[in-house]
Amino acid sequence: MAVGYVYDPIYLKHDTGQHVEVAARLEAIVSHLEQTGLKSQLTLIEPRPASVEELSLVHQKQYIEQVQEVAGRGGGWLDPDTVMSPESYDVALYAAGGVIRAVEAVMDGEVGSAFALVRPPGHHATSQQAKGFCLFNNIAIATQYALAKYNLERILIIDFDVHHGNGTQAAFYDNPRVMYISTHEYPFYPGTGSIEETGGRAAEGTTINIPLPAGCGDDEYLKVFEQIIVPAARQFNPQLILVSAGSDLHWTDPLAMMEVSVTGFGKMAGIIKGLADELCGGRLVFTLEGGYNLNALAASVKATFDILLGNTGIDDPLGGSPRRFEAANIERLIRAIKEIHRLL
């Protein structure tokens, strides 16, 4: 099956000035896909702007109007980390709409799987607040859209960005139709994502947090994927899998303290693809969240595409970690999470 990618130069127009979340991130990805010849193997999915009605599936009207107003005034800061330029509102509509389009392309069978290369990212944005470089919660909006349009009962979101997706968790905390699983460095920004956060009363067990100590590398992440994420996904039996993909767990990332390699990203993507093939006819949509070392970001996105395409051999131009931080022991954590969520 064809593998799709969402991209449009409009995503470069969200101008953040002196910031780590910059247009150069997407430029690095696209030029790496071009230089390696991978882009020609992919099917372009053209994004469209999300409508205000679609944003309202997750966000309060008042907040949407506020973001539009700030753009109209020439931009400004929405929180200590999140800045807008005049074009940012329109770009953010295209980011949410891009993930919606990726979902549509997969659900309608235009492509087998897809990766939405969009910015601004989304997983920290809540119903009424911008946060952590995010304006609108792209993956949450696309998930709500998919539930409604395709009348789905079960969607799984896997979020392996190094930060906890507080906004996505909040959007579905009381919704038993969406399982949210997050691996993240902890304690760390934004502070949420403890193992005790497991879902509201009507949705108990459909939020699974895997808060990892600094220093986790490929071995630790693969253990978590195999021992927690795979059995949890099988139990939930989703009809569609969406992924908040950040590369900020790479060992070169300037913001976080994990030790994952590009090879590790490929293995994680392979496990997720295996789950999609086994459980939901391969229906799988990745969307870009963080990742601030441009080389690691570009190489990890390419590795993900290689896995989706079924290409053999993962290029890892950066190699394995020289270990900036001591390896973490996560055996007890894994046991505790398996017990809380009754995973075999």
Ligand SMILES: [Zn+2]
């Ligand atoms: Zn992040």
